[in-house]
Amino acid sequence: MAWLTSLLVLAVAAGGVPSAESIADQVRTELQARLQAQGSTADVSVAAVRLQSLPAGEVRFEVGDVAGRWPRARASVPLRVHVNDRLLRTLSVPVTARDMRPALVFEADYVARTNVDAIALQHSEVDMACRTGRVILERPVHSYRLRQDVRAGTPLTDALMEPTPEVQGMQNVELQVHHRGIALSAPAVALQDGRLGERIPVRPSYASEAVVATVTAPGKVQIHD
Template sequence: MRKLLPAILLLAVHGSALASSPLQTVTAARIVDVAQAQLDACLGGDKATAQVAVVGRPEDVQVLAGKLALKARKPEGRWPRARVSVPVDITVNDAVVRSTTVWFALSVQHDVSTYISDAAIGAAASTLKFAPHAADVAALQGTLVSDPHQLDGMRLRHAVLTGSPVVLEDFERIPDVDRQQRVEVMASYGVIRLQAKGTAVGRGNAGDTVLVQVDGAEAPVRARITDRGVVQVVD
């Protein structure tokens, strides 16, 4: 016990020194201001028209005395979005001693492409018509289509409604051969080459192998897609 006494006394003195160390307070308002500045920088030209509200405010923070600095980090994830968190690091003498987060509600109005009429699943993008319409892009899900050429060779993967924003996730690429599509069937037997018509059982793109029901045949054959609407028998 006598051997432990000096160590106990040393810890007590050290703890007392820490307890008596001067502290400084970082107010919640200051933290929010730093986070707001970072958010404004991310908004860029949209800052003037964007609607921003603090929905998650941190508490005041006490840290040891020293050279104090606050630095906000860029929001991560999809941008813009309706709820944004901005992390703020608090440093004393260039060392991070605390981190906290400020939450914002965000609304950003932009003109986006929208469908001018309802459209069914499978409709080719080239047949669709779009019109600009103001929308809160922070509340939208998906990747907005800004150029119709982004949709070249694509079709709707699901039905869409009039006025809905046009997003890439609405579309899928049209395969070179689709299910139940009529195709040209090529077959080679030595120097003999045959050509027939058939119906694809599966779908795929050039290089893929699909089953094809050749007109007049009893069972489907395996064929490799060589071009759009053209297959080569591989059996």
């Protein structure tokens, strides 16, 4: 549902123009209040709203919703201009948002699936207005890896991390085979990620075709024959 909050009501003579700065300030106040209501700490800036001459009467301004994800670095908000309760025009007002916070950022580019132990991080101030996820201020434990590729300077958030599975695709694993009371083991290569208890394809060193095995521990899979 669109936000339609009265921002400023005043009477003007024919041809009169309200202060551009006062209208922009009211737009900013309204947008800032909305962000605070949703728990955002972003700070909003609004360009001066310059109007052409208006007919005489009671002028009322209403602000609509910012289209798309908000807050973000640059956007626009519709501003409806009413005179004597009739819509005269709708303006598109440029707005910006900044949400500077302390964060850990990546010192270099990294590819998805990189273990957190291999990641270099540094402290910095980052604009989080156009970022997703919760900022992580301490290095995660070693059992996490990157969910996606990242670039240097990107802040570390929970949206970028995921728990490392017990077995990772193309990892060398120990394949344990139980057959008629006899336990054997052989090296193999996991062909996909697998978490504890999951069944995944692996290629044993002694075979050219893959078999399906159950993940039993970090780096270990098992077949019951």
